[in-house]
Amino acid sequence: MELSGSQILMQFLKDEGVEYLFGYPGGAVLHIYDEIYAQDDVKHILVRHEQGATHMADGYARATGKPGVVLVTSGPGATNAVTGIATAHMDSVPLVVITGQVPTHAIGSDAFQEVDCVGITRPCVKHNFLVKDVRELADTLKKAFYVATTGRPGPVVVDIPKDVTRPDLKIPYEYPGTVAMRSYNPVMRGHPGQIRKALDLILSAKRPMIYTGGGVVLDDAADALVKFTRILGYPITNTLMGLGAYPGTDPQFIGMLGMHGTYEANMAMHHCDVLIGIGARFDDRVVGDVNKFCPEARIVHIDVDPASISKTVKVHVPIVGSVGKVLGEINGMLEGSNRRPDGQALAEWWERIHRWKSIDCLAYTPSDTLIKPQSVVEKLYEATGGDAYVTSDVGQHQMWAAQFYPFDKPRRWINSGGLGTMGFGMPAALGVQLAWPDAQVACITGEGSIIMCIQELSTAKQYDLPIKIVNLNNRYLGMVRQWQEFMYENRESHSYLDSLPDFAALAESFGHVGMTIDKPADVEGALREAFAMKDRLVFMDFITDPAENVYPMMMAGKGHNEMVLSEQTRQRELA
Amino acid sequence: MRHIISLLLENEPGALSRVAGLFSARAYNIESLSVAPTEDETASRMTLVTSGSDEIIEQITKQLNKLIDVVKLLDITGDAHVEREIMLVKVRVAGSAREEVKRIADIFRGRILDVTQSTYIIEVTGDGTKLDAFINSLDRSAIMEVVRSGLLAIGRGEKGLRL
Numbered sequence: 001m002e003l004s005g006s007q008i009l010m011q012f013l014k015d016e017g018v019e020y021l022f023g024y025p026g027g028a029v030l031h032i033y034d035e036i037y038a039q040d041d042v043k044h045i046l047v048r049h050e051q052g053a054t055h056m057a058d059g060y061a062r063a064t065g066k067p068g069v070v071l072v073t074s075g076p077g078a079t080n081a082v083t084g085i086a087t088a089h090m091d092s093v094p095l096v097v098i099t100g101q102v103p104t105h106a107i108g109s110d111a112f113q114e115v116d117c118v119g120i121t122r123p124c125v126k127h128n129f130l131v132k133d134v135r136e137l138a139d140t141l142k143k144a145f146y147v148a149t150t151g152r153p154g155p156v157v158v159d160i161p162k163d164v165t166r167p168d169l170k171i172p173y174e175y176p177g178t179v180a181m182r183s184y185n186p187v188m189r190g191h192p193g194q195i196r197k198a199l200d201l202i203l204s205a206k207r208p209m210i211y212t213g214g215g216v217v218l219d220d221a222a223d224a225l226v227k228f229t230r231i232l233g234y235p236i237t238n239t240l241m242g243l244g245a246y247p248g249t250d251p252q253f254i255g256m257l258g259m260h261g262t263y264e265a266n267m268a269m270h271h272c273d274v275l276i277g278i279g280a281r282f283d284d285r286v287v288g289d290v291n292k293f294c295p296e297a298r299i300v301h302i303d304v305d306p307a308s309i310s311k312t313v314k315v316h317v318p319i320v321g322s323v324g325k326v327l328g329e330i331n332g333m334l335e336g337s338n339r340r341p342d343g344q345a346l347a348e349w350w351e352r353i354h355r356w357k358s359i360d361c362l363a364y365t366p367s368d369t370l371i372k373p374q375s376v377v378e379k380l381y382e383a384t385g386g387d388a389y390v391t392s393d394v395g396q397h398q399m400w401a402a403q404f405y406p407f408d409k410p411r412r413w414i415n416s417g418g419l420g421t422m423g424f425g426m427p428a429a430l431g432v433q434l435a436w437p438d439a440q441v442a443c444i445t446g447e448g449s450i451i452m453c454i455q456e457l458s459t460a461k462q463y464d465l466p467i468k469i470v471n472l473n474n475r476y477l478g479m480v481r482q483w484q485e486f487m488y489e490n491r492e493s494h495s496y497l498d499s500l501p502d503f504a505a506l507a508e509s510f511g512h513v514g515m516t517i518d519k520p521a522d523v524e525g526a527l528r529e530a531f532a533m534k535d536r537l538v539f540m541d542f543i544t545d546p547a548e549n550v551y552p553m554m555m556a557g558k559g560h561n562e563m564v565l566s567e568q569t570r571q572r573e574l575a
Numbered sequence: 576m577r578h579i580i581s582l583l584l585e586n587e588p589g590a591l592s593r594v595a596g597l598f599s600a601r602a603y604n605i606e607s608l609s610v611a612p613t614e615d616e617t618a619s620r621m622t623l624v625t626s627g628s629d630e631i632i633e634q635i636t637k638q639l640n641k642l643i644d645v646v647k648l649l650d651i652t653g654d655a656h657v658e659r660e661i662m663l664v665k666v667r668v669a670g671s672a673r674e675e676v677k678r679i680a681d682i683f684r685g686r687i688l689d690v691t692q693s694t695y696i697i698e699v700t701g702d703g704t705k706l707d708a709f710i711n712s713l714d715r716s717a718i719m720e721v722v723r724s725g726l727l728a729i730g731r732g733e734k735g736l737r738l
Contacts, residue, residue, distance in 0.1 A: 118589060123600050127643040130588070147643060182738075183585055183646040307637035310630070 003173040005134040005165035006035040009098070012141050014041040015175040018069050020060060020434055021045070022053040026073025027113060028100025031165040045434065045463060048455035050077050052427040054084020055453065058093050059428030062414045063389060064435045065220060067094040067148050074100040075113030078159075079120065083421060086124035088155040090418025091241060092218055094148040095155035096141075097121075103163040104132055117159045126154030134164045134171055142176040151186025152305040153218055186304060190321030195329055198276075198300045198317045202330075205274035206345035207296075208234040211257065211286075214241030214417070215279020215303060221324030222246070222410040225278065228327050231334050232341055235353055237265040239280050240402055241417040248406025249386070254353060255362075258286040259554050260399040263361035263569070266552075266560035268353050269294055277301040277315070279323040281308045283418070292559030302326050359572045361552045361565060362403055370545035371520050373397065373472040376527075377404035380442060380470055383527040388440040389432045391415060393425035393449030396478035399550045401444040423452030429467040430460055440468070440531060447473040447500055447541075457510040460537050468530050469539045471503055474546040482549045486564070507539030518543040577606070578632050579658070579728045581736050582621040582639065583647045586612055590619065590644040597642065603627065603635050607660075607725035618646060618738055624726050647736055655731040658702045663688070665696050665720040666713060676713065683709045694719065702726075 003011060009032055013021065021044045025033045036044050047053040050072045057068025068088075072081050078099040088095045102111040118130045127147050129140050137160070144156040202208065210232075216225050222245045229236050229252055236246050237257040246253050255262030257269055269275070275297040280286070287293050293313055301308075301315040302323050309318040319326055364374050377400050380388075390405055392398040392415040407413045414432060416424040429443040450471055460467065480495040504514025513536050517526045523542065530538035551566035565573060584590045591610055598605050606624040613620045625635060632650070639645050668676050673695075680687060680697045683705065689696035699709050703726060710721065730736070 119592070122589070122593060122596055181643070184643050305641070307634065307641050309637075311634060314630070 001173050002170040004031070004167045004170050005137055005160070006031045006167060008134070008137050008173050009141070009160075009165065010035045010039055010042060011173060012138055012175065013069065014039070016141075016145055018042050020057075021069050021071050022047055022057045022431070023071035024050050024053060024073065024077060026077050026100060028074035028102060028162045029071060029165075031162065031167055032071065032100070034167070045459065047427070048458050049453065050080035051084050051423065052453050052456040052459065054081050054088065054095065054097065055421075055424050055427035056431035056434070056456075056459075057095055058084060058088045058424075059391060059414055059431030060435045061088075061093050061095060061431075062428070063411050063432040065411070067096055067145060068431065070095060070097040072097070072099055073113065074102055074117065075115050077113075078115055078117040082121060082124065085121055085155045085157065087416050087419045087421040087424060089124045089126065091214060091416065092153050093155065094153035096144050096148050097155060097157045099157060099159045101130070101159045101161040104161045105163070107161065117157065121157045124155075125157050128157035128159065130159045131164055132161065134169060137164060138173060139176050139179070142179045143181060146179045146181070147184060152215075152308075187306070187320050188304070188322040188325055190302065190319040190326035190329065194317060194319045195326060195333075198302075198319055199330055199333055201274055201298055201300055201317055202232070202276055203339055203341055205234070206342060207271060207273040207349045208232070208276065208341070208346070209268050209272035209274070209297070210234050210236040210276045210278065211239070211269065211280055212236065212242045212245055212278040213239040213280025215323050216242055216245035217410045219279065219304070219322055219324045220410070221279070221322075221327055224324050224327035224331060227331050228334075231331065233346060234276075234341070235268055235350070237261065237269070239283070239286055239417070240415065242280065243402060243413045244407030244410045247408040249408055254357065256402055257560070259288070260403065260550050260552070261554070262357075263359060263552050263563055263565065264353055264356040266554060266563055267356045270560040271352070272297050275299045278327070279303060282311065282313045284312070287312060288554050289557050289559055359565070359569055361569050363568055364548070364566065365568060367545065368520060371518065371523060371542055373474065373542070373544045373548055374400050374404050375520065376470060376472060376523055376542050376544065377401055377444065379524045379527055380444070381405050383524070383531055384440050384442065388412070388442045389414065389429075389436065391425045391429040391432060391441070391443045393445040394420045394422045395446050395449060396474075396482065396548075396550050397444050397446045397449075397472040400472070422449040426450060426467070426469060427453050427456045427459075430456060430463075430465050433465040433467050434463070442468045442470055444470045444472065446478060447471060447475065447503070448477045448497060450503075454506070457507060457512060457537070461511040464535065466533070466535050466537050469507075469537070471539065471541045472544050473500075473503065473541050474544045474548070475500065476546055478548075479550070485549070486553075486555070503539055503541040507537070512537040512539055514539045514541070516541045516543065576629075576632070577624065577626045578650055578652045579656070579726065580623045580625065580636065580639070581649045581651050581728060582623065582645055583613070583736060583738060584610070584619045584621055585644040585646060586617050586619045587644055593642050593644055594621065594623070594639065597638055598625075601634075601638065603631065609725035609727055615738060622726055622728050646738065649730070649736045651728055651730050654734060656728050657731060658726055658728045659700055660703055660706055660726050661698065661700045661724040662706045662709070663696055663698055663722045664710070664713070664718060665694055667693055667717045667719055668695050669693055672714070672717065676717075679709070679712050685709065
């Protein structure tokens with residue numbers, strides 16, 4: 001079959017099983033758009049800004065495990081996509097981002113809409129390619145998908161100059177079914193000797209703690225993790241990225257850990273004698289002060305990325321490999337023997353954990369007059385039966401979503417944990433809704449974040465994507481205001497958002513349903529009404545208590561045992 | 576501590592900037608870096624000299640290994656190896672200095688590659704300390720240009736870094 005570069009690209013995407021292409025046209029990709037016009041196999045979603053395209057593809061990828069695919073033009077098209085690429089990179093999300101480039105003969109001449117896309121994206125991709133010859137196109141695309149989806153996943157950029165896609169130059173095409181790269185062979189199976197050492201250490205624990213991250217979700221290893229945790233009966237905490245890998249409503253789950261983790265999870269981290277880190281990267285928001293981290297613990301760390309092991313915290317038993325495969329092997333060894341942990345010590349450990357839990361660190365003071373943001377998340381949980389896909393933006397609302405909406409399944413909680421990208425939530429929700437058209441999809445956001453990609457409400461209308469937006473509107477950049485209250489003597493420097501739009505009217509102007517809710521009594525009804533509108537996007541603007549803070553909090557430079565508690569919790573702790 | 580890391584890279588455009596970018600992005604030191612194709616034209620061999628604590632060196636090697644263009648890597652610091660660097664020095668020489676500079680070059684087994692009425696170009700090879708010593712033995716004000724290759728290193732015996 002003789003095809004042009006554009007035809008090869010579209011045929012390849014079809015052969016690769018790509019369902020959606022999130023994109024925005026422009027000069028350098030017009031040959032490709034002409035081929036998109038000529039086919040129906042890959043559905044193109046026209047976004048309103050390239051950042052939106054990357055976040056939609058990202059949401060799609062996180063919700064399905066399949067790579068998200070993006071097509072943007074050269075120059076500003078590529079630079080607009082960079083924030084979304086960096087977001088996916090920090091959270092190890094498989095994306096393939098195809099960027100147009102000026103023709104090969106014009107590269108380096110400062111041509112119209114030229115940027116060095118490979119250079120600009122190099123630090124925030126897993127890998128990138130510049131395709132200079134149409135004969136390399138199919139193989140390069142195959143490599144891009146292979147690198148993006150294997151090992152520790154991540155975004156891959158393929159920069160394609162316009163002349164490579166020209167319609168008049170046709171070459172033979174065959175789908176490259178396999179790919180071989182001598183320089184890229186991720187280690188998937190854990191070292192047997194290390195696994196045995198880890199098991200010995202795990203079983204010797206008197207005060208064990210399981211700490212898991214996004215790697216468990218990415219590797220679809222939730223079932224293996226549940227089995228592992230249940231056989232041992234150990235307490236488990238998840239990072240922000242790892243929520244849902246272990247059921248959030250299970251009694252062995254003691255909440256998220258880290259800066260806004262639960263008191264019991266952080267205290268258990270501080271006092272544990274064996275820490276089992278799985279698919280997590282000991283990030284600063286989780287660890288706090290490295291020198292105060294788990295002072296009494298021997299540490300096992302399972303991760304597919306060797307560079308994540310002993311990067312910030314020195315571990316004692318490292319295992320490089322796919323977390324699912326390694327957990328599967330450990331589970332097999334546990335099931336095949338009667339070696340079990342010290343039941344007496346474990347019972348005493350659980351007793352201490354329950355005492356920490358009894359201070360009820362997430363408690364907040366209810367109000368009849370002001371809507372408490374936490375209560376909105378709790379009522380959203382009830383209204384959706386705890387079974388929604390929930391995306392979020394970044395800030396206080398993100399933490400409340402993580403604290404008050406327990407996720408029982410992986411891939412249900414979708415947020416920008418690593419890069420902390422405001423504007424992520426709504427476009428990501430659109431990608432999730434495309435992937436799962438019948439699912440309930442909610443975006444928990446704030447008035448600061450939602451504005452950053454608000455234009456995608458238009459995309460939502462064009463493709464009839466009935467997501468539900470839960471805007472916790474406190475008229476402040478809440479997390480900034482909270483830090484200013486705690487660390488800058490309440491000097492609210494540029495954290496108050498003046499001149500906000502009427503969000504309900506704004507949503508309606510895009511053709512959606514808008515609601516403004518300012519009384520606590522109306523919260524539940526509004527949510528039920530919104531979710532009853534199955535085929536409409538509903539924007540719920542909840543006017544919330546502007547003074548509410550996220551508790552508990554481990555301040556920067558502190559240890560897990562030095563959390564700041566809310567007033568009411570502090571009193572219970574003293575009692 | 577100073578470490579010498581040898582790498583085999585895919586001979587692709589951009590491979591060098593991936594390595595250099597990694598060092599600047601993660602604030603690692605580079606003391607010297609030299610790179611050129613090998614007998615196999617699909618691969619380039621890089622010799623990189625860096626310094627840091629054991630933890631930092633461990634991260635550097637892991638992060639380098641993670642780069643898709645890095646085929647193989649070996650920290651040869653601890654193994655028996657040969658180190659060489661080449662240096663070209665252009666010196667201003669007039670009158671009695673001509674003999675004096677030639678004598679110093681001979682002591683360092685240097686070769687004079689170019690002679691004009693007022694200048695020499697001298698080639699010296701050796702490890703870094705030898706080249707430093709040569710520079711220090713010259714009259715500073717006479718030195719016009721110094722070009723150094725950066726360190727090249729290779730392990731002794733059977734052990735090595737091959738595709």
